Structures are given as C-alpha cells and as structure tokens.
Amino acid sequence: MxxxxxxxxxxxxxxxVHAAVRRHAGDVGPDYQRVSEMWRAKQLEYSWTRALMGAYADFWQLTEQALDYTLERIGGVDPTLRQKLLDAYWKLxxxxxxxxxxxxxxxxxxxxxxxxxxxxxxxxxxxxxxxxxxxxxxxxxxxxxxxxxxxxxxxxxxxxxxxxxxxxxxxxxxxxxxxxxxxxxxxxxxxxxxxxxxxxxxxxxxxxxxxxxxxx
Structure with missing residues (x-):
C-alpha cells in the first residue's frame, strides 16, 4: 500500500548511532561497545526527563552531556578522545x-x-x-x-x-x-x-x- x-x-x-564510537574503537579500548550503548541510553534519557520538566536543551547539548557522563562513569578512556567522538557524531x-x-x-x-x-x-x-x-x-x-x-x-x-x-x-x-x-x-x-x-x-x-x- x-x-x-x-x-x-x-x-x-x-x-x-554507534558508528561514532566504532570509528574510534581501537583508541577507546575494550569497553567501546559499552561506551556507545551508555552514550545512546543517556542521550535518550536526558531528552525524556527534559521534556517532562519543560526544561528544553537542544539535542546536541544532550549528546555532549551524555558523553561526558559516560566517559566519567566508565573511566579508562583517554579524555582527548572526547572531541573526536563528538566530531564523528556529525558524520554518522x-x-x-x-x-x-x-x-x-x-x-x-x-x-x-x-x-x-x-x-x-x-x-x-x-x-x-x-x-x-x-x-x-x-x-x-x-x-x-x-x-x-x-x-x-x-x-x-x-x-x-x-x-x-x-x-x-x-x-x-x-x-x-x-x-x-x-x-x-x-x-x-x-x-x-x-x-x-x-x-x-x-x-x-x-x-x-x-x-x-x-x-x-
């Protein structure tokens, strides 16, 4: 139809959505899949909580905040990779x-x-x-x-x-x-x-x- x-x-x-981390998997290390999954999960969680609160922040801000949380929570990832991962998200x-x-x-x-x-x-x-x-x-x-x-x-x-x-x-x-x-x-x-x-x-x-x- x-x-x-x-x-x-x-x-x-x-x-x-997992292409950004996969592109830098070797640098991220053995937890790269966990990093990617948590980054995505938090990105979505933040969108739902902000919608319910009526406290909008655009999706790019939430993407950055979700990655920051993920890197701190998991640990062991070179902090200089943060910008590379964010840049990769623009070209999924x-x-x-x-x-x-x-x-x-x-x-x-x-x-x-x-x-x-x-x-x-x-x-x-x-x-x-x-x-x-x-x-x-x-x-x-x-x-x-x-x-x-x-x-x-x-x-x-x-x-x-x-x-x-x-x-x-x-x-x-x-x-x-x-x-x-x-x-x-x-x-x-x-x-x-x-x-x-x-x-x-x-x-x-x-x-x-x-x-x-x-x-x-």
Whole structure:
C-alpha cells in the first residue's frame, strides 16, 4: 500500500548511532561497545526527563552531556578522545540500504521526510554526509517546538506541514518507544527492529515489523 508521506526517524533508523564510537574503537579500548550503548541510553534519557520538566536543551547539548557522563562513569578512556567522538557524531554512517529505499519511495511520488529529536544542524550534517539531500524533501526537528518525542505535537509537525490525516503517513523508526508514540498519534507505523528485540508496548502495536528498511 502506498502512502502520501514516508517519514523516518533519524538516529538508529537512517543513521547508525554507534558508528561514532566504532570509528574510534581501537583508541577507546575494550569497553567501546559499552561506551556507545551508555552514550545512546543517556542521550535518550536526558531528552525524556527534559521534556517532562519543560526544561528544553537542544539535542546536541544532550549528546555532549551524555558523553561526558559516560566517559566519567566508565573511566579508562583517554579524555582527548572526547572531541573526536563528538566530531564523528556529525558524520554518522547511514545504513547500507537507506539511499536506495529513499530513492524508490520518492520515485512513487510520496513525500519523504525526517522527523527527529536531532537539532537542525545535526540533521543537516548527517544528511549531507550521507549524500541524501536529493531524496529527502523535508527535515522536521523537535527544536521547532522545544520539546521531544513522544509528545503528540512532535508528530503533528508532519501532518500540519503536509495537511494530511495521520493515517496516510507511514512512519518508520528503530526505536520502539517512538513507534509507540507515533502509533498513539495515528500514524501507520513500521518498527525497524534491527537488533531483534522483544516488544515493549503490546497495546500500541506497529502496523509492520521489519529487520531493516529494505523491504519497505
């Protein structure tokens, strides 16, 4: 079934959030996977707590704070790597199937967009680095609202901009909590379950579960 718009979460869905640490794995040391996982977990935790408090700080600030916490908590990582890891986050690798999938969807005449917690500069840098600018029509950032997913107003950025009902928008995310929020809003949702994780929100089921974007 074709939809009027295909909207994608950015981090973990189009772009590999673990690419930054993996690029410097040898320098980070044997705990590099733990560093990457904690960095990501804290980045998300900070977005949720700030949204609930109504104390917005943009996603780049949260990314920096999450890395600082992680490096202090885990220890043993050369502090001079901090800036290299942050710089790498601006140029995350996209997943291999992403360019062809987005090109095919755009060829159907649908809107192709990103809806992300990322700040506009972060998202533009990632898109440019992956050479996706010609296949992405719009980048919607929560920065416009100064809050974070899963606030319904975030998903409404898309329906308002495109003047569409939610059920004609297909929303793809690798983050199950994001899929839950988008499902609650009324989007047709696709959970990109790259890691084969168990479901967490049985009352807010996605329309489809895929191991990658390839079958979209």
């Amino acid at each position: 074709s939809h009027a718009a295909y909207v994608f979460d950015a981090y973990g869905t189009l772009f590999d 690798d996209c997943y291999p199937e992403v360019p062809a999938v987005l090109k095919a969807l755009k060829g159907r005449g649908a809107h192709v967009a990103i809806l992300s917690n990322g700040s506009p500069d972060m998202l533009r840098s990632a898109v440019d680095n992956a050479a996706l600018g010609t296949v992405i029509d719009d980048i919607f950032s929560v920065d416009a609202l100064r809050t974070y997913k899963t606030a319904p107003a975030v998903y409404d950025l898309v329906t308002t901009a495109y003047r569409l009902y939610p059920d004609v928008v297909s929303f793809q995310s690798s983050n199950r909590w994001d899929v839950a929020g988008a499902t609650r809003f009324g989007f047709r949702t696709v959970w990109i379950n790259r890691a084969g994780l168990p479901d967490e929100y049985p009352d807010l089921k996605p329309s489809l579960i895929l191991p990658s974007l390839e079958s979209l």
